[in-house]
Amino acid sequence: MIALAPAPFSRLRETLRPFTPAKAPLDLALGEPKSGAPSLIRETLTAHGEDYDHYPPAEGAPFLLNAALHWLRRRFALPQTLLRAEENILALSGTREGLFLILSALRALAPSRRHVLIPDPAYHAYAAAAFYAGLTPLFLPALAENNFLPDWDSAPDQIFADSLAIYLCSPANPQGMAAGMGYLKNLLARARRHGVYLLMDECYSDLYLGEPCPSALQAADALAKEESLAASSALENLIVFHSLSKRSAAPGLRSGFCAGGAAAIAAFRRLRLSGGAQMPLPIQRASAALWDEESHAERQRRLYQKRFRLAEEILGDSFGFYKPDGGFFLWLDVGDGEAAAKELWRREGLRVLPGAYLTQSSHQTDPGSAFIRVALVEETSRLQDGLTRLKRCLRETPR
Numbered sequence: 001m002i003a004l005a006p007a008p009f010s011r012l013r014e015t016l017r018p019f020t021p022a023k024a025p026l027d028l029a030l031g032e033p034k035s036g037a038p039s040l041i042r043e044t045l046t047a048h049g050e051d052y053d054h055y056p057p058a059e060g061a062p063f064l065l066n067a068a069l070h071w072l073r074r075r076f077a078l079p080q081t082l083l084r085a086e087e088n089i090l091a092l093s094g095t096r097e098g099l100f101l102i103l104s105a106l107r108a109l110a111p112s113r114r115h116v117l118i119p120d121p122a123y124h125a126y127a128a129a130a131f132y133a134g135l136t137p138l139f140l141p142a143l144a145e146n147n148f149l150p151d152w153d154s155a156p157d158q159i160f161a162d163s164l165a166i167y168l169c170s171p172a173n174p175q176g177m178a179a180g181m182g183y184l185k186n187l188l189a190r191a192r193r194h195g196v197y198l199l200m201d202e203c204y205s206d207l208y209l210g211e212p213c214p215s216a217l218q219a220a221d222a223l224a225k226e227e228s229l230a231a232s233s234a235l236e237n238l239i240v241f242h243s244l245s246k247r248s249a250a251p252g253l254r255s256g257f258c259a260g261g262a263a264a265i266a267a268f269r270r271l272r273l274s275g276g277a278q279m280p281l282p283i284q285r286a287s288a289a290l291w292d293e294e295s296h297a298e299r300q301r302r303l304y305q306k307r308f309r310l311a312e313e314i315l316g317d318s319f320g321f322y323k324p325d326g327g328f329f330l331w332l333d334v335g336d337g338e339a340a341a342k343e344l345w346r347r348e349g350l351r352v353l354p355g356a357y358l359t360q361s362s363h364q365t366d367p368g369s370a371f372i373r374v375a376l377v378e379e380t381s382r383l384q385d386g387l388t389r390l391k392r393c394l395r396e397t398p399r
């Protein structure tokens with residue numbers, strides 16, 4: 001059994017505790033959208049207040065599953081035959097819950113599998129899920145030379161054959177690079193050959209900067225057509241996760257869903273019916289209204305595109321700045337991420353996350369230790385000020 005690294009924000013609190021910042025704090029560490037959740041939420045909650053009288057269906061009410069289904073079809077141009085609401089979609093109280101619990105559900109389907117493959121760095125819930133499901137995580141570095149995506153060919157076939165699942169986030173937290181169709185198809189096909197589930201965290205997929213980022217659902221559909229598979233087999237080893245926290249700037253709503261192969265979704269439904277968090281019915285109503293509405297998501301996307309332009313103007317090519325495919329993080333190469341985070345906090349009151357707090361350091365070279373993650377979630381003028389101070393402070397700090 002591996003030791004589980006402490007959660008990144010507990011670690012950050014401990015690191016920064018000894019220092020008193022010289023200036024008023026500005027949080028650029030937490031990836032919490034601060035642009036204000038759409039008023040549609042409050043309106044819908046008020047209109048459906050009487051629904052609090054009822055236990056909510058844990059799997060999601062038909063109106064929510066259908067809203068998710070139609071959003072998936074619109075957003076990714078999926079054929080009508082690929083997904084059915086009741087069979088292939090499950091409501092989640094935020095994707096974190098789903099990403100964490102899914103391994104326990106899949107274990108029941110393939111109890112002999114021992115490993116879980118996880119990119120490094122990655123969202124900490126994946127490693128925690130492996131740990132609490134009694135599985136051994138194997139971390140694959142996601143390095144700049146591979147466009148910050150893991151090189152799955154570096155994992156031999158016998159590791160795949162002994163793995164229950166693979167996690168992949170696209171666009172990724174923290175580096176923001178998206179997996180293209182070719183990459184997704186190769187990974188999905190190899191995972192299928194070895195009976196491994198691909199767990200795709202697509203919760204940033206609506207916050208793209210250029211072209212819309214593809215979904216693994218599109219890759220599954222394309223593969224199925226190439227291999228003349230029946231629609232019911234196309235998603236066999238795939239589950240994708242989507243969230244309203246980023247798309248709709250509603251992290252407090254705790255609303256997401258997953259979609260995938262019928263057998264895996266059925267196993268997950270059984271687990272969630274016994275112990276999963278139920279999303280209150282008025283929240284299910286508000287969630288359905290948000291999945292049905294595009295203009296607010298478009299506004300969010302434009303907002304982050306504007307902030308990346310601002311970051312580019314301020315940072316230029318300093319600290320390896322690049323514009324990612326999506327998401328709302330900068331992944332800056334500052335030499336020593338933890339030292340930089342301490343300095344930024346002490347001198348400027350800027351809270352950023354050391355990249356090493358998102359990695360598992362199981363490699364000779366920690367793929368995160370040189371980096372800091374900076375969230376572009378603050379209001380634009382505060383962000384402009386924060387990034388200008390960040391650049392000045394890091395320029396004055398010897399590497």
Ligand SMILES: Cc1ncc(COP(=O)(O)O)c(C=O)c1O
Binds near residue numbers: 123244
């Ligand atoms: C990569 C990634 N996956 C999942 C989540 C969880 O999102 P949710 O709010 O839907 O639980 C986050 C939240 O920050 C995240 O960054």
